[in-house]
Amino acid sequence: MTAIEVGKAPNFIRRIIEDDLRNGTHGGRVHTRFPPEPNGYLHLGHAKSICLNFGLAAEFKGKCNLRFDDTNPETEEVEYVESIEEDVRWLGFDWEDRLYFASDYFDQLYGYAVDLIRQGKAYVDSLSGDQIREYRGTLTEPGRDSPYRKRSVEENLALFERMRNGEFADGEHVLRAKIDMQSPNINMRDPVLYRIRHATHHRTGDKWCIYPLYDFTHCLSDAIEHITHSICTLEFEDHRPLYDWCLDNLNTPSRPRQYEFARLNLDYTVLSKRRLIELVSAGHVKGWDDPRMPTLSGIRRRGHTPEAIRDFCERIGVTKADTRIDLGVLENCVREHLGQAAMRVMGVLDPLRVVIENYDSGRTEDLSAPNHPQRPELGGRTLPFCNEIYIEREDFMEDPPKGFFRLAPGCEVRLRYAYLITCRDVVRDASGKVAELRCTFDPATRGGDAPDGRKVKGTLHWVSARHALTAEVRLYDRLFSVPDPDAGGGDWRANLNPHSVTVLDRCRVEPSLSHARPEARFQFERLGYFCADRRDWSPDRPVFNRTVTLRDTWAKKANR
């Protein structure tokens, strides 16, 4: 089956797999893996990799493992393991019974290292870290052999065993591959395979005091798991010769191949674990799941959906070109999904009181409204109406510009699913600010239609002042004020957007929202998509996060 036949955009990795399948490489199997290091939370960049790896496996009837690359006990924690599992599952992927840890292979890895030593292809080096760096040479000058490079196999074997037994302090010795100190590829200049770290590992505890490095661990873990296509990001391209060297020099149960694609860059945010950690620890955001964060837990809390993120990952493509994706692409994906999935409700963010003078003040009536105008099967709900309502303050202008078809003195507008009303008077407070509007309604327009067929262009959202719930609404904007916060060499933190969050605590929402549950998503008509905060929402204190606004061509026009 080709990419076109399954309805997916072709990309170079799909093509490689199709070729391999055609040629019977890897025995016709497709087996990928997603290999996060548990030292941070997953972000959108990881989502691209997850969708690629799990997606390819599903597409070609293969499998995808979840494997934690946990070879650095000093930075890794179970909190991260747990969050990563939750996020991958939330995104919609299933590793079934294939949850693995590189640390599960420490015994085998040790055996492979001994094998390399026996073959004379690895040695224990006793240079200090600084010396190793000196001997390595530079980008343009070749390196020099370590004086310890010629140690005998027996001596290396003994020393390596003593390293394992804890006889040395951190940094005293390392195990290195014996490749080529002259290589133009720095990764091949006798790379370090094992280092001594007297640290407690989150899974193996104190069993080990030597830990293998990424290059040695990753290729062998892939081989142990019978991975066929080991897909990673571009910065590992230079490591591929080393990946291949290890597998070519060791007797492994399978022979995986590594392929590299460009990592994701997104406008107005940062997607490096280092930066994200800094944001959290410096308190620029309120934790890893702050709705402004590009972490999966952050955008989840913001209200994004797994469907939208998967769609996003499919749309941005997979190539080897460095790219920076327009934020609009992500926003468009959520809008598209929520546009068909989210129930519609009404909520007023900045309430302006409206009194309907000719509506009996003792009366309340129930008006009905569909939950989704395009999807009648989603049912409807009831909206209480009375003589006191709230509308959005910005929907009224005393002196409107041409083309403004909302409320203004003497003008008639429609209250969505209710009545046509006309503004008769403006009441001000002591400071001169508009405090209240006095309007009249047309009793013949119940539901919003005028029996005489007169056209009313403007339709406003509203809530009954006597029935509305008070809610807190958090408005989120881009975390940074420039597209590429890390560019330019200046302090990236200076590019943080000081207005990335606005908390509104006197919003009024329709009473049906009392039945909302944490993480429920809605379209607040004419405003945008909002999500009940999964941490802070409670029936007593509804809290909604704005996921994204609706497209607003009026605002665009008004800005011009």
Add this chain to the structure above:
RNA sequence: UGGGGUGUAGCCAAGUGGCAAGGCACGGGACUUUGACUCCCGCAUUCCCAGGUUCGAAUCCUGGCACCCCAGCCA
């Protein structure tokens, strides 16, 4: 200036010698009880540049240029 990569519209991206898909953005219009959605229409005589091969080049060749990655006992 060593090695490894990448250059197709504002942002992504197909394209693999036969005459530049698609998405986002943008502009115009229709529809509209969400200025939303939806629907139309428009948007690269040209593919980093310069030569060359060919009846024919984004695709092949030669030479440039620009950008990204690599000198952790991180991944």
